[in-house]
Amino acid sequence: MSTATATSLLRFATAGSVDDGKSTLVGRLLHDSKSVLADQLEAVEHASRSRGQDAPDLALLTDGLRAEREQGITIDVAYRYFATPRRRFILADTPGHVQYTRNMVTGASTAELAVVLVDARNGVVEQTRRHAAVAALLRVPHVVLAVNKMDLVGYAEPVFAAIAAEFTAYAASLGVTDVLAVPISALAGDNVVEPSAHMDWYGGPTLLEHLETVPVGSDPSAEPARFPVQYVIRPQTEEHPDYRGYAGQLASGVLRVGDPVTVLPSGHTTTVAGIDALGRRTDIAWAPQSVTVRLADDIDISRGDLIAAGATPAPTKDIEATVSHLNERPLRAGDKVLLKHTTRTVRALVKEISYRIDIDSLEQRSGAEGLNVNDIGHVVLRTAEPLALDAYAANRRTGSFLLIDPADGTTLTAGMAGEAFDTVRATDTAEEDWV
Structure with a gap:
């Protein structure tokens, strides 16, 4: 589960200070990976021409709110879904303005990777450190430092190296060890999807190449099973007069028929008698599947209770x-x-x-x-x-x-x-x- 496959999914979030070019980067990523529909691109080109711009403003692919377009900043979290032959992606484009840092928490809370943008002219600023701290706080496993606007500093390697060293040191102090720094120009497309012809001194992957190959997910069997009960199902029909099932989404781990479990916070113990998924009986379920669990004993369980296997937390x-x-x-x-x-x-x-x-x-x-x-x-x-x-x-x-x-x-x-x-x-x- 840790290698990229045709069906693997990566959830990632983008963050950066105001005017670092984050929306342009996301637009470039979607455009160059051929993930933009023809009518969407036509609408962006029309909007760009009406503003007197010859080239399409790729930031308009993500900044959909009128206030975002008028102010030139990202306010809300914009989710985009796209795919390449190697992987599927859910992208959360989060705001850069300090006023909307809280929205980054929303976007990064389920992310497995965070792309933090830095303007090569400005280097690491307070908002960069704030975004790195939020990523560390939320235990985002992988971080990419995208040093943008390299075209405006003459594609100078020393500028990139200094920024990368400063950010990596700060991230390490937060406990973040998996950091990849990539020099890019979102406007020109350097090292976003295609390798840059202007930075032959950089030998690492492009941003998309890294997104396609970074290890994602984890082995569910390595985590203890946690099943929050969302709904108690008791149809009381002639066909199933004694049916009692507990529906919800498996938050972590694997549940199998016959597994001993503890119901929290009551502490009662029992075993898994059956698992129903999509209307069919199955012997096993793993996170994040939504299933109905049946237990061997008739225990008082309601919404909000936690069915847990393995080492259980003390209420x-x-x-x-x-x-x-x-x-x-x-x-x-x-x-x-x-x-x-x-x-x-x-x-x-x-x-x-x-x-x-x-x-x-x-x-x-x-x-x-x-x-x-x-x-x-x-x-x-x-x-x-x-x-x-x-x-x-x-x-x-x-x-x-x-x-x-x-x-x-x-x-x-x-x-x-x-x-x-x-x-x-x-x-x-x-x-x-x-x-």
């Missing part, structure tokens, strides 16, 4: 996590929120804002009154009901959660579980009023 009400705050409303200690973990939503209290991470120095700034939009920090939470969270470093799906405003349902914060602990204190009336 806890006390959670420590690194978070990225996404909302204009600050997150403060004492806030009452809803915590959504897989298919389970519970009430929670923000007990403590432990520290905020300085993106430039990576220092932990303690004493923060709260977290503002785009801030990354560490929090301590107390939930009303026990949750079975894996550490995010071990499982991105079952180690992540969202904090939600209980008043209007808006998303406040994306969380990555760190150390969860079982320390249950004596009743705290200030907390128990909510949780």
Whole structure:
């Protein structure tokens, strides 16, 4: 599963500071890989001519919102689906403006690779470091540094080498070790799909070649099985009077008929009696399949419960996590929120804002009154009901959660579980009023 095949799928996200040429790069990638339909290209060419441009503005292939076209910046995450003979791709083109960094969290949360753009004239800037930190925080396995606009610096190798060295050192300090630096010109097409004739000093792959060959996925059998229950199926028909199945998407690992499992947070144990997929019975299911699981014992299970195999996380009400705050409303200690973990939503209290991470120095700034939009920090939470969270470093799906405003349902914060602990204190009336 780690090699590229004709059917393999790579989810990747692009990020970069404003005016680094990210939308142009994505447009060039789609155009030169022959992934643009004729009517789409015709529309872009018409729009470009109406703006007095002779050549098609490839950025218009992704910047679809009127405000994006008018301001010349990317605001929302644009998803594009394309394929080459070697691989299929889901591309999330994320915003570069600091105001919309939160949207990068959305785009990169499921990505296996992040392409971080840098303008060769400006080098590594604060937003570059922020995007690298978000990629590291979200445990994106592979990072590509695309040093763009090399045509504007005379395709000079020393310029590229200095930027690549600085970024690689910063990424290493974040724990990111798989970094490939590629010198490109999105406008001219150098090293995007085709090798550049202007940079013979570069001997590495083009961007598309790397995207087609980078290892993706993982062996599901190497991960413990995690199956969040989304829906309980009880048809109660004459044909199936005693049928009870638990429907959902396998978040990780492999489930087989006969496997011993634990239902969390109750802790009851049983075995898998059957698996139904697409209306047919099967002996095995693997992530991310959507299936219905039948168990050997009649256990009280409802939406939000977790059917787990292998080493299971200990349910806890006390959670420590690194978070990225996404909302204009600050997150403060004492806030009452809803915590959504897989298919389970519970009430929670923000007990403590432990520290905020300085993106430039990576220092932990303690004493923060709260977290503002785009801030990354560490929090301590107390939930009303026990949750079975894996550490995010071990499982991105079952180690992540969202904090939600209980008043209007808006998303406040994306969380990555760190150390969860079982320390249950004596009743705290200030907390128990909510949780």
